[in-house]
Amino acid sequence: MNRQSGVDIDLGNRCSSNAYNWARKTFINRQQKPGQLLQGLDGAFSNVMQFNDVRLGISSDGIGTKIELAERTGIYHTLGHDLVAMTADDLAANGFEPTSLSNILDVDILDYEIVDQLMQGLHAAAGLAGLAVTGGEIAELGSRIGGYGSRMHFNWCSTALGYLPDRLVKPVDGSLIREGDMIISLASRGFRSNGFSLVRRIMTDNFGPDWHLVLYDNARTWGEVLLTPSLIYCTLINTLLTQELNLHGIVHITGGGIPDNLARVLKQSGWGAVIDKPCPALAFMLQVQTMGRIADQQAYRLWNMGNGML
Amino acid sequence: MNRQSGVDIDLGNRCSSNAYNWARKTFINRQQKPGQLLQGLDGAFSNVMQFNDVRLGISSDGIGTKIELAERTGIYHTLGHDLVAMTADDLAANGFEPTSLSNILDVDILDYEIVDQLMQGLHAAAGLAGLAVTGGEIAELGSRIGGYGSRMHFNWCSTALGYLPDRLVKPVDGSLIREGDMIISLASRGFRSNGFSLVRRIMTDNFGPDWHLVLYDNARTWGEVLLTPSLIYCTLINTLLTQELNLHGIVHITGGGIPDNLARVLKQSGWGAVIDKPCPALAFMLQVQTMGRIADQQAYRLWNMGNGML
Numbered sequence: 001m002n003r004q005s006g007v008d009i010d011l012g013n014r015c016s017s018n019a020y021n022w023a024r025k026t027f028i029n030r031q032q033k034p035g036q037l038l039q040g041l042d043g044a045f046s047n048v049m050q051f052n053d054v055r056l057g058i059s060s061d062g063i064g065t066k067i068e069l070a071e072r073t074g075i076y077h078t079l080g081h082d083l084v085a086m087t088a089d090d091l092a093a094n095g096f097e098p099t100s101l102s103n104i105l106d107v108d109i110l111d112y113e114i115v116d117q118l119m120q121g122l123h124a125a126a127g128l129a130g131l132a133v134t135g136g137e138i139a140e141l142g143s144r145i146g147g148y149g150s151r152m153h154f155n156w157c158s159t160a161l162g163y164l165p166d167r168l169v170k171p172v173d174g175s176l177i178r179e180g181d182m183i184i185s186l187a188s189r190g191f192r193s194n195g196f197s198l199v200r201r202i203m204t205d206n207f208g209p210d211w212h213l214v215l216y217d218n219a220r221t222w223g224e225v226l227l228t229p230s231l232i233y234c235t236l237i238n239t240l241l242t243q244e245l246n247l248h249g250i251v252h253i254t255g256g257g258i259p260d261n262l263a264r265v266l267k268q269s270g271w272g273a274v275i276d277k278p279c280p281a282l283a284f285m286l287q288v289q290t291m292g293r294i295a296d297q298q299a300y301r302l303w304n305m306g307n308g309m310l
Numbered sequence: 311m312n313r314q315s316g317v318d319i320d321l322g323n324r325c326s327s328n329a330y331n332w333a334r335k336t337f338i339n340r341q342q343k344p345g346q347l348l349q350g351l352d353g354a355f356s357n358v359m360q361f362n363d364v365r366l367g368i369s370s371d372g373i374g375t376k377i378e379l380a381e382r383t384g385i386y387h388t389l390g391h392d393l394v395a396m397t398a399d400d401l402a403a404n405g406f407e408p409t410s411l412s413n414i415l416d417v418d419i420l421d422y423e424i425v426d427q428l429m430q431g432l433h434a435a436a437g438l439a440g441l442a443v444t445g446g447e448i449a450e451l452g453s454r455i456g457g458y459g460s461r462m463h464f465n466w467c468s469t470a471l472g473y474l475p476d477r478l479v480k481p482v483d484g485s486l487i488r489e490g491d492m493i494i495s496l497a498s499r500g501f502r503s504n505g506f507s508l509v510r511r512i513m514t515d516n517f518g519p520d521w522h523l524v525l526y527d528n529a530r531t532w533g534e535v536l537l538t539p540s541l542i543y544c545t546l547i548n549t550l551l552t553q554e555l556n557l558h559g560i561v562h563i564t565g566g567g568i569p570d571n572l573a574r575v576l577k578q579s580g581w582g583a584v585i586d587k588p589c590p591a592l593a594f595m596l597q598v599q600t601m602g603r604i605a606d607q608q609a610y611r612l613w614n615m616g617n618g619m620l
Contacts, residue, residue: 022429023443035409099345119332133333159469
């Protein structure tokens with residue numbers, strides 16, 4: 001239990017395992033049919049769907065409570081970058097090239113201007129990621145949706161689809177990692193879309209309920225700094241893979257941070273890793289960590305601390 | 311503006327158009343690449359993605375405020391049928407065979423038992439639809455999610471993927487409809503996942519805040535009757551298509567009812583239609599309509615009135 005953020009991580013893991021166990025029992029529904037799930041060398045199912053000679057991956061995620069930053073600052077056009085980053089970069093981390101994204105926007109009451117800014121941002125982010133927005137749904141759910149302030153409140157999630165290039169025998173899963181491999185870190189420029197429950201609690205404790213208005217430096221408020229949109233790495237990753245650079249493992253640093261996400265990829269080969277020169281944490285991240293009196297070990301599990309992809 | 315339900319349909323349409331216009335500008339991102347969007351004979355983009363010789367469709371939707379029925383009755387294992395029906399049957403209505411579904415469950419605070427019942431229901435519904443649950447995400451969003459009662463509140467949506475069988479030259483879109491074609495209606499057994507804002511308002515006006523506890527007949531409460539899960543038609547539709555039965559148009563009756571959804575399909579050919587023997591509306595639907603003093607014309611736009619697919 002992470003008491004500071006109010007999120008019970010163990011319960012979350014148990015619920016996710018439950019959902020996966022029920023889902024796994026449905027894989028047989030596509031056995032020997034288009035869309036069948038491929039099995040890895042170890043017999044376990046991978047997240048690869050096969051249609052004739054086409055191998056596809058799918059990834060679903062939302063941008064969580066980072067949305068409150070947009071509600072606080074009134075800046076809505078950057079969230080599309082966070083939305084695309086969460087799913088497209090998850091696909092890229094397995095070697096898939098993201099091609100298509102479908103999004104679902106749940107709102108309490110519609111506000112045309114806000115929807116326009118969100119979709120404009122999604123359009124821009126889709127361009128950076130090189131994918132097409134091929135589907136979408138906007139649902140008005142009234143009091144089932146809450147948030148900050150008096151304008152439209154919403155939750156936003158997406159499902160991205162990607163294909164595995166022919167030159168990859170299988171998804172990039174870390175199993176090819178071997179002694180002497182080098183880890184390259186891609187710098188992030190802020191928080192992605194995870195760990196915001198605790199960030200918001202720290203900010204409230206330190207600056208009071210209107211913390212987003214407090215100046216961070218001469219140019220920006222804390223609200224603006226924390227809203228900094230996610231960098232999207234998938235086009236770089238996919239270009240590297242196309243250049244026949246053999247990446248043995250790719251780690252997208254989201255919830256769980258470097259320790260959990262790197263460990264999952266390293267587990268495939270059994271090797272360990274030394275990170276002697278990580279990208280430095282951004283100054284405002286360190287300030288949040290200090291204000292919250294969060295130990296380094298915990299901070300690197302909660303946030304990316306300046307490293308977006310390994 | 312539908313004042314009775316509090317939902318502004320015109321604003322909803324404008325926001326959806328806005329989102330589609332931004333999305334359309336992203337189609338160029340996949341031009342001449344895997345996942346490119348196919349153009350129809352009229353030059354407009356269809357919802358078909360092409361990967362080599364594989365043609366895929368994608369559909370996203372949620373189950374809206376029908377979830378409140380589960381919160382009121384404490385019955386959670388049937389909602390999976392509604393979730394699958396909304397997206398899988400939308401794909402089937404275009405001739406796609408649904409293969410894979412990814413779901414996103416947004417909750418305020420997790421309840422393991424409820425998650426288990428939801429996922430058990432999704433597993434059962436996936437079996438009926440013949441698809442695999444290939445992805446999922448559970449997000450804890452605290453006060454961004456609201457609902458009825460004191461247990462876990464949630465919103466649930468899914469994105470389904472399907473492929474177009476080789477024997478179909480293009481998706482079933484109504485363009486082949488010609489004079490003399492016959493419409494066959496597939497009966498529904500209740501409300502699907504649309505029009506519930508007004509249903510709930512009518513129930514509250516007539517029976518007070520605890521309307522779900524009021525007996526509908528000797529065996530069931532109103533809460534249980536309104537929760538009746540959606541029938542899933544996609545396996546039947548896909549079997550008919552495989553049997554080389556030439557369906558010229560398929561209409562999934564969701565929001566907009568028979569008039570709007572049938573009109574969209576008929577528009578492709580320019581023909582009209584006479585429906586002289588629709589499936590009869592279910593008794594409890596008629597009772598809701600009477601209690602709400604809803605004219606027939608409006609009722610058939612809001613709800614399926616006993617006809618799930620045409």
